[in-house]
Amino acid sequence: MGQHGGKAQDGQSSSNVNRAYDVLKKLTPKACGGPRLEEQACRRRSASACPDSQLPATLTALNLALAFVQLLIDGKWEDAAGSKTFEDLDPRTGEKLVDVAEAQAEDVDRAVRAAKKCLPYFPFNLGYPPQAYDDGPWPRMTAEKRSRVMFRLTDLVESKTIDVPGTAQHFRYFGGFCDKIEGSTIPVAQEGFTAYTLREPIGVVGQIIPWNFPILMAGWKLAPALAAGCTIVLKVSQYTPLSALRLGELALEAGVPPGVLNILPGKGSVCGDALATHPLLDKVAFTGSTDVGRRIMEGASQHIKPVTLELGGNSPVVVCGDADLEAAVRGAHEALFFNMGQACECGARLFVQEGIYDEFVRRSIELAKNRKVGDPFDETSTQGPLVSQKQVDKVLKYVELGKKEGAKLGCGGGRWGDQGFYVEPTLFYDVEDDMAIARDEIFGPVQVILKFGTIDEVIRRANATEYGLAGAVWTQSIDTMQALTRGIKAGTVWVNTHHVMDAAVPFGGYKSSGYGREHGGAVLEHYTQAGRCAYPGMLLVSKGRCRLATQDQRSAASYKQQEQSPMLRHSCPLPLQTKSVYVPLPKSKEQRSWVIM
Numbered sequence: 099m100g101q102h103g104g105k106a107q108d109g110q111s112s113s114n115v116n117r118a119y120d121v122l123k124k125l126t127p128k129a130c131g132g133p134r135l136e137e138q139a140c141r142r143r144s145a146s147a148c149p150d151s152q153l154p155a156t157l158t159a160l161n162l163a164l165a166f167v168q169l170l171i172d173g174k175w176e177d178a179a180g181s182k183t184f185e186d187l188d189p190r191t192g193e194k195l196v197d198v199a200e201a202q203a204e205d206v207d208r209a210v211r212a213a214k215k216c217l218p219y220f221p222f223n224l225g226y227p228p229q230a231y232d233d234g235p236w237p238r239m240t241a242e243k244r245s246r247v248m249f250r251l252t253d254l255v256e257s258k259t260i261d262v263p264g265t266a267q268h269f270r271y272f273g274g275f276c277d278k279i280e281g282s283t284i285p286v287a288q289e290g291f292t293a294y295t296l297r298e299p300i301g302v303v304g305q306i307i308p309w310n311f312p313i314l315m316a317g318w319k320l321a322p323a324l325a326a327g328c329t330i331v332l333k334v335s336q337y338t339p340l341s342a343l344r345l346g347e348l349a350l351e352a353g354v355p356p357g358v359l360n361i362l363p364g365k366g367s368v369c370g371d372a373l374a375t376h377p378l379l380d381k382v383a384f385t386g387s388t389d390v391g392r393r394i395m396e397g398a399s400q401h402i403k404p405v406t407l408e409l410g411g412n413s414p415v416v417v418c419g420d421a422d423l424e425a426a427v428r429g430a431h432e433a434l435f436f437n438m439g440q441a442c443e444c445g446a447r448l449f450v451q452e453g454i455y456d457e458f459v460r461r462s463i464e465l466a467k468n469r470k471v472g473d474p475f476d477e478t479s480t481q482g483p484l485v486s487q488k489q490v491d492k493v494l495k496y497v498e499l500g501k502k503e504g505a506k507l508g509c510g511g512g513r514w515g516d517q518g519f520y521v522e523p524t525l526f527y528d529v530e531d532d533m534a535i536a537r538d539e540i541f542g543p544v545q546v547i548l549k550f551g552t553i554d555e556v557i558r559r560a561n562a563t564e565y566g567l568a569g570a571v572w573t574q575s576i577d578t579m580q581a582l583t584r585g586i587k588a589g590t591v592w593v594n595t596h597h598v599m600d601a602a603v604p605f606g607g608y609k610s611s612g613y614g615r616e617h618g619g620a621v622l623e624h625y626t627q628a629g630r631c632a633y634p635g636m637l638l639v640s641k642g643r644c645r646l647a648t649q650d651q652r653s654a655a656s657y658k659q660q661e662q663s664p665m666l667r668h669s670c671p672l673p674l675q676t677k678s679v680y681v682p683l684p685k686s687k688e689q690r691s692w693v694i695m
């Protein structure tokens with residue numbers, strides 16, 4: 099493990115190893131091959147003698163993730179101001195796993211300043227001499243070199259510890275974008291002028307992510323911002339701080355310069371609030387609940403920061419009478435129970451057409467009852483714990499509301515086991531639109547089934563929500579599919595599937611589910627801005643540098659001013675809401691008709 103100390107000092111590395119070892123001793127042995135193996139493996143790792151491939155995957159991931167529990171600021175691992183820490187709990191037992199540094203407002207300030215000093219210039223004159231900020235290593239690095247660093251990071255993520263394919267895919271996809279972020283040349287009406295746009299990094303970005311899929315959420319946020327040449331302060335949730343810290347270590351190892359990526363575990367009300375309102379940020383990117391998203395927007399408005407928001411959902415799944423029944427039952431089941439229902443795009447409201455409703459409900463109850471709840475490190479478990487006691491309380495509160503408001507309970511409804519944060523797989527049917535369990539985002543393993551009659555009716559009811567993140571349609575008719583995918587007001591609609599996502603396909607919300615898009619070229623619009631330049635005459639390129647053909651010094655000076663003035667920078671607004679529709683390709687000859695669309 100010594101090698102993973104990276105830029106940290108040796109003393110830090112060995113205390114990380116000891117801390118990891120202490121924690122590992124407490125973990126249940128069954129997934130790791132017993133305590134002796136844990137001990138041996140840990141010791142071997144600390145001597146750097148054992149390649150990852152010889153260790154059980156689970157152990158390797160835990161071992162390394164648990165080693166980094168401090169703040170990452172300016173390339174160094176540091177304690178929080180006042181040595182504040184919070185307890186990271188094991189959701190399987192509710193017991194403390196490890197103490198993690200809890201970032202305070204002072205730490206946020208240090209991290210933002212570290213990120214700011216990595217920029218090539220300092221556009222706002224807030225009392226700092228501009229030359230102090232003129233040597234930024236990241237946006238000045240050639241795009242090709244930046245791309246190589248990101249590919250190195252992709253390899254580290256894939257091959258070492260955090261083998262989450264989606265995260266690696268994001269770094270690979272956006273690593274390829276570094277040298278393809280282009281402006282345009284624009285023919286203008288005024289005679290004697292030419293104009294072009296430069297796409298420049300927007301600057302220092304404050305990013306705040308939630309606890310569900312913490313490593314993937316970090317990948318979604320970091321990859322495009324790094325590709326664009328931005329510098330970053332990432333605030334991770336107090337409930338899941340470890341994997342992003344480990345990712346920070348890998349980023350240093352890959353060659354991301356110190357200060358470009360700063361990572362702060364901490365509480366939303368303290369660290370998150372201080373970050374969202376920090377005056378030196380150039381942009382805020384938030385993923386989390388709609389309520390906190392509103393607050394983030396308000397906070398960022400104090401300093402007129404652009405904000406992008408990936409917020410909550412209450413996604414409809416519409417199963418039509420002509421759907422492949424077994425596939426739809428299973429698909430809708432996974433749409434909800436995947437990750438214990440803790441997914442923003444989960445199929446939260448399941449509308450089933452009346453002809454197939456009773457049979458559909460019967461099969462869905464059977465599936466839900468058959469879920470095997472247990473330790474997620476046991477490979478036979480299909481449902482693990484929720485993230486926290488707070489989340490358990492929230493989910494059980496909705497279960498009680500569901501019962502009180504008259505929904506029929508098909509199965510579950512209680513806590514599971516006598517320790518940890520487990521909730522039974524729960525299913526309600528005959529649910530009405532105005533019941534709390536249909537209206538609100540529950541974010542837990544509670545399937546909610548409603549009955550519908552016609553397609554027009556279900557489109558109206560599916561859209562009768564403040565959310566518009568995602569939706570799914572199960573049908574074998576192209577006409578019905580077209581009507582529903584166009585009718586459902588949501589950023590992503592799946593056809594006969596759910597949860598499929600790709601770094602290349604825009605993802606984001608309509609309505610109160612957010613503003614802006616993750617993934618694809620669309621997200622880069624949020625991390626760059628188009629600097630607009632107009633020159634008299636034409637541009638000559640000499641020895642890789644641009645010179646004005648007319649040598650008009652006055653114009654050159656005004657260009658410089660334009661480039662640096664925030665007032666004259668134009669961020670590129672998204673022209674329209676983008677909706678992504680995922681359609682499976684045909685598997686058999688009979689289904690060829692799908693290809694024609």
Ligand code: NDP
Pocket residue numbers: 306307308309310333334335336337364365366367369370371374385386387388390391393394408409410411441442443539541567607611612
């Ligand atoms: P929260 O909104 O509670 O928290 C999200 C992040 O914001 C956390 O890091 C949290 O910190 C922080 N935070 C909380 N309060 C503040 C504040 N006042 N100022 C600044 N930051 C703050 O959401 P959850 O973590 O509970 O995540 C679940 C939610 O996220 C669901 O609504 C889900 O739909 C949504 N989500 C949306 C996604 C999308 O792509 N649209 C993807 C994934 C989730 P801390 O946790 O430390 O308090």
